[in-house]
Amino acid sequence: MGALLLRIDKYLDTDTDFGAVATLHKLAGPSGKADARSRPIEAAIPATRDPDRSKRIDVDAGHWWIEATLPSGEVITDEVVVRDGDEPVRVALQPVEDSPHEWLGWQHLIGNIEGQKTFADIAERARHETAPDPVGDMLESARGKSRPRGTAARVDIGKPDVRLCDRLGPQGLRGREAWIGVLEADGDDLQRCEPSHSSPEEGLYLYRVRSAGRPSRHNFARIIWGDESYAASLPLPWPNLGGRGGEAEIEVMARMRADESGLSVGVAVVDPGFGPLAGLMTASTLPKARIFVEQAQDMLFGKTENPLAASAGGYVLIATAGAEDKPRWYNWIENLAGMFPDLPDGAVLKATQRLRFPNDGNCYEIARTSLFEAFERGIPFYSTGVAWLLDGLTLFADDDPEARERMKLVHKVAQRTDTSQAFTVIRLGNRKKRS
Amino acid sequence: MSIVHQKDVAGPATHALIIGVGRYPYLNGGDGQLTPDHDGMGQLSSPPVSARRLAEWLIGTFSHRAKPLGTVELLLSEAAPADFVNPATGVAHQIEEATFDACANAIRSWKQRGDGDAGNLMLLYFCGHGISEGTDSALLLADYGADPENSLAGAIDFRRLHIGLQRCRATEQCFFIDACRSPSGSLAAAEGFAGQVVIQPGRRDPTWERPVRQPIFYATFSGDKAYGLPGQASIYSEALLKALAGGGADDTESEDGSWRVTTNRVSEALENAVLRKASQFERMQLPTADGMTKIFLHDPAAEPVVPIYVKAEPLLPPICDAQLTFGTTGGTLAPAPADGRCGAEWEIETKVGSYDFAAQFPAGERCEARSMGIRPPFKPITLKRV
Numbered sequence: 001m002g003a004l005l006l007r008i009d010k011y012l013d014t015d016t017d018f019g020a021v022a023t024l025h026k027l028a029g030p031s032g033k034a035d036a037r038s039r040p041i042e043a044a045i046p047a048t049r050d051p052d053r054s055k056r057i058d059v060d061a062g063h064w065w066i067e068a069t070l071p072s073g074e075v076i077t078d079e080v081v082v083r084d085g086d087e088p089v090r091v092a093l094q095p096v097e098d099s100p101h102e103w104l105g106w107q108h109l110i111g112n113i114e115g116q117k118t119f120a121d122i123a124e125r126a127r128h129e130t131a132p133d134p135v136g137d138m139l140e141s142a143r144g145k146s147r148p149r150g151t152a153a154r155v156d157i158g159k160p161d162v163r164l165c166d167r168l169g170p171q172g173l174r175g176r177e178a179w180i181g182v183l184e185a186d187g188d189d190l191q192r193c194e195p196s197h198s199s200p201e202e203g204l205y206l207y208r209v210r211s212a213g214r215p216s217r218h219n220f221a222r223i224i225w226g227d228e229s230y231a232a233s234l235p236l237p238w239p240n241l242g243g244r245g246g247e248a249e250i251e252v253m254a255r256m257r258a259d260e261s262g263l264s265v266g267v268a269v270v271d272p273g274f275g276p277l278a279g280l281m282t283a284s285t286l287p288k289a290r291i292f293v294e295q296a297q298d299m300l301f302g303k304t305e306n307p308l309a310a311s312a313g314g315y316v317l318i319a320t321a322g323a324e325d326k327p328r329w330y331n332w333i334e335n336l337a338g339m340f341p342d343l344p345d346g347a348v349l350k351a352t353q354r355l356r357f358p359n360d361g362n363c364y365e366i367a368r369t370s371l372f373e374a375f376e377r378g379i380p381f382y383s384t385g386v387a388w389l390l391d392g393l394t395l396f397a398d399d400d401p402e403a404r405e406r407m408k409l410v411h412k413v414a415q416r417t418d419t420s421q422a423f424t425v426i427r428l429g430n431r432k433k434r435s
Numbered sequence: 436m437s438i439v440h441q442k443d444v445a446g447p448a449t450h451a452l453i454i455g456v457g458r459y460p461y462l463n464g465g466d467g468q469l470t471p472d473h474d475g476m477g478q479l480s481s482p483p484v485s486a487r488r489l490a491e492w493l494i495g496t497f498s499h500r501a502k503p504l505g506t507v508e509l510l511l512s513e514a515a516p517a518d519f520v521n522p523a524t525g526v527a528h529q530i531e532e533a534t535f536d537a538c539a540n541a542i543r544s545w546k547q548r549g550d551g552d553a554g555n556l557m558l559l560y561f562c563g564h565g566i567s568e569g570t571d572s573a574l575l576l577a578d579y580g581a582d583p584e585n586s587l588a589g590a591i592d593f594r595r596l597h598i599g600l601q602r603c604r605a606t607e608q609c610f611f612i613d614a615c616r617s618p619s620g621s622l623a624a625a626e627g628f629a630g631q632v633v634i635q636p637g638r639r640d641p642t643w644e645r646p647v648r649q650p651i652f653y654a655t656f657s658g659d660k661a662y663g664l665p666g667q668a669s670i671y672s673e674a675l676l677k678a679l680a681g682g683g684a685d686d687t688e689s690e691d692g693s694w695r696v697t698t699n700r701v702s703e704a705l706e707n708a709v710l711r712k713a714s715q716f717e718r719m720q721l722p723t724a725d726g727m728t729k730i731f732l733h734d735p736a737a738e739p740v741v742p743i744y745v746k747a748e749p750l751l752p753p754i755c756d757a758q759l760t761f762g763t764t765g766g767t768l769a770p771a772p773a774d775g776r777c778g779a780e781w782e783i784e785t786k787v788g789s790y791d792f793a794a795q796f797p798a799g800e801r802c803e804a805r806s807m808g809i810r811p812p813f814k815p816i817t818l819k820r821v
Contacts, residue, residue: 025687027808040687065808073721075703077815079808096815114719122719261658286727287699320728321646356646364638387570391598394636411627415569420657420723427569430623 002061002082002089005054008047008068009092012105016272017055018296019047019109020068020076020093021280021288028063030083042291045093047109047276056088068093069288071279072111103197103206107253110279110422112266123202159198160205160225160254160263163190164234178378179409182220182231182426183416190222193252203256208249208270211237221252222428228263233381233424235308241273241299248275267423273299274309278422281316281384290320301332308381310336311345312422315384318352327357337370347374348385351392368396368403375406383417383424390414436544437531439519440494440507447554448505450605451493452545454576455486456533456563458512461580461589470580472587472621474566481663482562483513485613485672489560492676495522498734502556506548508541512563512577533563534578535589539633542596546634549605553644556730557600557608562669565614567657568622570594571629574614586621590630599634601647607730609698610651613671615660650698651725652705662718670720674708675701677784679732681739682708684811694787694811696733698724704812708742715777738786743814745771745781745792747802751820754781757794757802764789764806785809794818 008019024041038060045055045068061084068076076093097115099108107113114122173181197206211219219234238248248271255264269275274296280289293300293313300306300313314336317329330353336343337350351370354363371392380386390410396403416427456479460467463477490509497504509519510533518527531537542559549557564575572593579589593612600608622629639647654661654671663669668676683701684694705722713720745761747754755776760768761783768791775782787810793803802818 025810027810063808065810069703073706073723075707075812077810118719121717282723286724287729319726322728358641358645361641390570391594391636394595394598395638398635398637408627413569415571415623415627417569418657419570 002059002084002086004057004059004064004066004080004082005051005088005090006043006045006057006066006068007051007054007092008045008070008076009049009094010047010105010109011049011098011102012047012109013102014106014270014272015046015048015050015053016109016276017046018044018273018276018292020045020070021291022066022068024057024059025065025067026060026062027065027079030061032063044292044295051090051092054090054092066091066093070095071109071276073279100202101197101199101204104204104253106251106268106270106275107206107266110268110276111282112253112268112421113255157226157256159195159200160223160256162193162195162205162207162252162254163222164193164209165190165220165222173378175376175378176406176409179375179413182379182413183428193221205254207252207254209234209236209252210247210249223252223254223263223265225254225256225263227429229428230263230265231426231428232265232267233379234267235269235381235423238269238271238308239306240271241306241309244273265418265421265425267421267425271309274306274312277309277312277316281312282420282422286316286320289316293317297329301329301335304335304339307336307340307343307346311343311349311382311385314345314349315382318349318356319384321357330357330359337373342377344374344377344380344389345382345385347371347377348380348389348392352388355392355395367392368400371396371403372406375410379413379424379426381423383419383421386410386414386417386424387419436508436541437510437528438506438508439490439521439528439530440504440523442503442505444503444505447502447552447556449497449499449502449556449558450505450545450548451490451507451558451560452541453486453490453507453509453560454533454538454541454563455482455484455510456512456575456577457482458514458577459564459575459579460577461586462564467581468583470583470586472580472583474619474621476564476575478514479563479663480514480666481669481672482613483511484666485562485663485668486511486560487519488668488676489672490519491522492679493558496680496736498736499556499731500734501731502554505555508545510537510541533576535576535591535631538576538591539631542591542633546600546603549603549608551604553604553606555605555607556732557603557605558611559609560611560613562613562672565593565612565616566619566622567616568619568629571622571627572612572616573619573622573630574612587625587628587630592628592630592632594629595632595636596634597649597651598636599632600649601639602634602637603647604640604643606644606647608647608649609730609732610649611675612651613654613661613669613675616653616655616657617660618658648726648728648730650727650730652702653723653725654709654720656721656723659720660718662713662716662720670709670712671705671722674705674712674722677708677740677742678704678812681735681741682812683732684735684739694735694739695731696735698727698730698732700812701732702727707813711744739811740784740786741809741811741813743783743785743809743816745783745816745818746779747794747818748820751800751802751818752796752798753779754794754818755779757796759792759794761785761790761792764791766791768793787811792816792818
C-alpha cells in the first residue's frame with residue numbers, strides 16, 4: 001500500500017479544498033504488468049500553493065495515471081509510480097496558465113476569464129492592425145473582412161456603475177412583477193458599489209460584496225457600463241459550511257472588450273468549500289460536478305444550512321441522474337422546495353424532478369403546481385433554474401393558458417440570460433442587429 | 436427522404452440524422468433576395484464537407500456492440516450539389532436540399548425510427564449557421580430568409596425541438612451542434628419566436644422508459660462563434676471524428692478492459708482539440724456541452740489513437756526547430772511526422788501505451804522524456820534538457 005498527496009498548484013487568496021475533481025486510474029502493478037480491471041478512484045483535491053494542504057489518497061502500489069478536471073474545464077494529467085512502504089508521492093498539478101491577475105484567481109478558477117497568456121494574446125491581437133482575415137470561411141462568414149483592431153478594451157467609456165439592490169424595479173420581487181420588473185430596473189437610488197480591484201486599461205473591474213447581516217432577500221447587482229446594462233443575481237447570504245462559520249463574499253466581475261462581445265459579467269462565490277461548484281455545474285464538467293456533490297452530500301443536504309449551495313447540488317444531481325428507480329436524493333429535493341418558501345430554485349428542482357423521474361400518476365400535476373410556485377417565487381438564483389422553469393412551462397403551454405402566460409414572461413427573461421454563467425445574469429438593454 | 440444507409444437491426448439500433456447547410460440563397464453572397472434579417476451572415480463551404488465526412492465515418496467505421504448502425508439520413512445545401520456515395524455499398528444517393536420542410540420531415544421520420552425501441556441511440560448532427568439569444572437557439576436552414584417578413588420560418592427552434600424529442604421513445608439522444616451561437620438582433624426582435632417547431636413539446640407517454648438522456652455538444656460557448664476553413668471540414672467536425680476515433684475512448688467502465696468511446700470522454704477530447712486548432716488561427720473557440728451524462732457511443736475496432744502535444748522546456752528553442760523522435764518505451768525511436776509541427780508544439784497521434792521522446796536542436800542541445808503514459812483524451816508532454 002502507498003499514498004498520493006495531491007493538490008492543484010494554484011494561487012488563490014482563499015485556498016479551496018475543492019480545486020478539482022481528480023480521477024486516478026491504475027495502469028499497472030508494481031512490476032509494470034498492466035492492470036485493466038481496477039476501478040478508478042475519484043476525489044476532490046485542493047487548489048493551494050501550500051504542500052501541507054495536499055489531499056492524501058491511499059492507493060495500491062503501482063503505476064497511476066492522474067487526471068484532474070478543474071471547475072474551468074481544464075484537464076491536467078500526470079503519471080506517477082507508487083511503491084509499497086515508500087513515503088507518499090507528492091503530486092502538484094500545474095494548470096497550463098495562471099490567472100491574469102492574482103485578484104482574479106476565483107474568476108479564473110471557475111472559468112469566467114481566460115488564463116494569463118490567452119488573455120494577453122487576445123489583448124495583443126486586438127491592439128495590432130491585421131492583414132485580411134486568414135480564416136476566410138468562418139461559420140460566421142467573415143470572408144474578406146479583417147479581424148477586429150484597436151485596443152483590448154474600451155477605455156473611452158469610464159468605469160462601470162455597479163449598484164446593489166434587494167429588489168429590482170418598482171414592483172417587487174414575486175410573481176409576474178418580478179419577471180417584468182427585473183427588465184425595467186432603474187434604481188438610481190440604489191447603493192453604489194466601489195471596485196475592490198480594477199485594471200481600467202484592460203477593461204476589468206472586480207467588486208466584492210456580502211449581505212452584511214441584512215435579512216435574506218434576493219439581491220441583485222445592476223451593472224451599467226457604456227450603453228450596456230445587466231442584472232446579476234447575487235447568492236446572498238452564502239453561509240460557509242463545514243465548521244468554518246461566517247459568510248462567504250460574492251465577487252462580481254465586469255469586463256468590457258473592444259470587440260462585439262462587449263460587456264460580460266461574471267459572479268463567483270469566494271467559498272473554499274463550495275465556491276468552485278459554480279464552475280463545475282456549467283457545461284461539460286457536469287459529470288465531474290456529480291462526484292463533487294456526492295462526496296459532499298451530507299454537508300449539502302444534511303442540515304440544509306446553505307440552501308443555495310444545496311440548490312447547486314440539486315441541479316447537478318438531477319442533470320446527471322441515471323435510471324435509478326427512486327434516487328436516494330429524491331426527498332432532499334422535496335425538502336429544499338418545502339423548507340425555503342422564498343427560494344425559486346427549490347420549486348424548479350422539485351418540478352423538474354417530477355417531470356424527469358415520475359414516481360406516481362400525479363407527477364405532472366405536482367410538477368405544474370411546482371412550476372407555478374417557482375414562477376411566484378421570482379427569478380431563480382441559477383441560470384439553469386431559469387432554463388428549466390422555461391422548459392417545464394413549455395411542456396404545459398400548448399393546452400394550458402395559465403402555463404402559457406407564465407411561459408411568455410419567463411421566456412423574455414430567459415432570452416436575455418447568460419447561460420454560460422452559473423448564477424443568473426440578465427441583459428437589460430436591447431440588442432442591435434448587425435449589418 | 437435522403438436515407439443514405441439502412442440496415443435491418445433486431446433490437447436497439449443507432450439512427451443518425453446529419454444536416455449540413457452551406458448554401459444560403461437569401462444571405463450575403465446568395466443568389467436570392469437578401470433578407471433584412473441576414474445579421475451579417477453569408478455563404479459557407481465547410482458544412483457540406485463536414486456532414487459528408489461524418490456520414491462516411493458512421494457508415495464505414497462506426498461500431499456499437501449493443502446498438503448497431505440502423506440508418507443514416509443526410510440532407511445538404513451546397514453550392515454544387517452532388518450525390519453521396521455510400522462507402523459500404525458503393526451506391527450513389529441523390530441528396531435532398533436542407534430546406535425547412537425537408538429537414539422537418541427528416542426529423543419526424545428519424546423520431547419515428549427512434550420510437551421503435553427505447554434502447555435506440557439517436558444521433559443528430561447539424562452544421563450551418565446558428566444564432567442564439569439566452570436559452571433560445573435557431574438552426575438556420577437553406578430557406579432562411581426566403582420569406583422576408585418571416586425569415587425564421589426557414590429555421591428550427593432547437594430548444595423546443597430538444598424538449599419535443601422527450602416524446603421520442605429512444606432514451607439516448609445525442610445532439611452535435613456545429614454552428615455559431617452568436618447573439619442575434621433578429622432573434623431578440625422576434626419576441627420568443629426562434630424558428631419553427633418540428634416536434635411539439637408535450638408529455639411523454641407515461642408508460643415509456645425514463646429518464647431520457649439528451650446531451651448536447653455545442654461547437655462553441657454560448658454567445659461565441661464556430662469556425663471552419665474554406666472548402667474543408669469545420670474545426671469542430673474534425674475534432675469530433677478524432678474524438679470518435681479514440682480521443683474520446685475510456686477503458687475504465689468495461690468489464691474486459693476494452694476501450695469504448697463515451698460522451699464524457701468525447702466532450703473532453705473535443706474541448707482540447709477544438710481549442711488548440713482554433714488557436715492556430717488566432718481564434719478562441721471553446722466547445723461546451725449541456726445535459727452531459729455518460730452514453731456509450733462507439734466501440735473502436737483498434738486501440739484508440741490519442742493526440743499528444745510535445746514541446747520543449749522553457750529556454751530551449753521551439754520543438755519544431757528540432758529533430759524529434761519517438762517510440763514505445765525501450766524500443767527504437769523513429770522521426771515524428773513532419774506535418775505535426777504547429778507553432779510551439781509538435782502534434783503527434785499515436786496509440787495508447789508508454790513512449791519515449793527525444794529531440795536534438797541544430798545547435799546540438801538535446802532534450803527528452805522517457806516512459807510517458809499515453810491515454811485518451813490527450814497528453815501534453817514537455818521534453819527536459821539533457
